[in-house]
Amino acid sequence: MSKPIDELIVQDKGLVSREIFIDDDLFKRELSHVFARAWLWVAHEDQIAKNGDYVVSKMGTDNVIVTRDMEGKVHVLLNTCTHRGMRLCRNDMGNARTFSCPYHGWSYSMDGRIVETPGDLAGVPGHATYYHGELDKKDWGLVRAPRVRVYKRTVWASWDPDAPDFEDYLGDMKEYLDFALDGRDGSPGNNEMIGGILKWRVPSNWKFAPENFIGDNYHDISHRSVDLVGINPSGGSGRRDDVPDEETTIGFPKLGHGVIGEPPVFEEPDYQEGWAGNPEVAEYYRQSHERRKERFGDGRRVSMTVGTIFPNMSFHGRQPRTIAVFHPISPTEMEMWRIFLVDRDAPQEVKDMARHYHLSYSGPGGLTESDDMENWAYATDSSRGEISRSIYFNYEMGLGHARELEHLEGAVENGTFTEENARIFYARWAEFMKAESWDELYPGKGPGPQRGGAEPTPVEEGE
């Protein structure tokens, strides 16, 4: 192990050691202390729409199968035969009644249990004869994630039975996630995944990505080339047509989440014309805005552009509307996944335009995202040197200028350009790395500020 965690993340100075982006021991500890504990995004319900549907996914470095059993229940199962470890399911997706291991034939039903059909062939071949009927099949089902939550068509799981409920894990960050997962008019969970998931390998530490999306407006300069060329769905320069005026960074220090978005409001902001490249599509968004206004009335609502759910899921709520997940492969490599969302009940041309726009923006071939990969890969690479690994990254932008944010529990706000949310992310990461159980991590119990208003977040009045 390198330095103690508190020397790697120097919170009062806004410093983060480069060691955490390249060190093998720290990476192993991340797998046990972060990935085996936190709630992780594993799938979208459209991938497992019908009973018997399955899709493979990842949790940390573990391969899992997300299934919908014959009763419609969702399971997250470790994708390895409990007998001799063969990767049970080598398809990415499909529909089946059972998974049968190619190695010795052990077979499992979609809920992960060993098939109990009478006879000597199903379940465990030779059970009655070679095993003399003595093997207890109930003990040898697939290892399952004990915590699974289907939330507005997204599927999440945790390996830790003591993890707080998913909604508590999100806290009021949930409202921002809702903005992305709800329809443009605010209809709950009105989202559909465009078929297919982008998966690609990046020679980057996984943390660069969630850090980028949690609140880094400062890196906008990276995307100057696409802004000059313009993929704005209304035509012209820029890469979006819907960036609002009130945008700020909002973070949740006790939870590790953060977002670039707008503070809660009680009246719908004026509609900004968008998607003007196709008048009919533009009309859909205009009408959605009107319905949204009606739906929320004078109630509280939020909106957002991009955010991160600790540790490795980020989402864009506007343009493009997507979910990204960053799977750790090694300290210096991650596998990045991205899916695109559209309103489920939108007309086909709205979906088509969104798909085309998403593809031109995101993924390894995206005019915007390809430049992010270059940054993360070469920032990782140039932290490997004996001297370079010994120095610190600077995250002091806006340090000490966070302001408590009204109407959201435990939230702070720190203006459009700040590294507040990155500091929140790495402070939470440090808590996970130090904690021995969820007892030390659950909001209100951990070393961070107390949840529930007992102790206000340090506030400094400014600008």
Place this chain on the structure above:
Amino acid sequence: MSTVSKLEEIELLHDVTQWFYREADLLDYREYAEWLKLLHPEMRYFIPLVRNVPRIRDTEFTREQQDNAWMDEGYTTIEKRVKQILTNIHWAEEPPSRASHLITNTVLLSVEGEKGSREVQTRSRVFVYQNRIDDEVNHFVGKRIDTLVEGENGWLLKHRTVHLDQSVLLAKALTVFI
């Protein structure tokens, strides 16, 4: 195809493969503005995602203009990609990658129309080697199905599908044209 004589087939194959080699030269020598002139204004460029699925299913590739894809676009977006490279601040290609396109195994799948306005469909293997900075190496290998149309100034590319032989893309970015 049956109406095409052996001689015409040989000549066509020669023309088309030479066209591919010239296109590869333009890309490999970064003559992007010239390369754009080879594209039909209504061209579509499609690189589907590939999935590991049971052999009996037809869901291996995502569907054009319906599903997610590595690329699924027309001339306008391709032109933007070129313009982006030419800003000289598209960091994924600045400094420029070194790329070499190898095109082989070309067969004619169909020939339609009269000489002077023919449309041919071909299938080839493509190997694009990309080397970047110092040790960044990517191999884009796969099958390429091209539709070329004959016009006054020669052949133009009207449709290209690339079936990459990778499900997880083993490259951090896809900034070379395949």
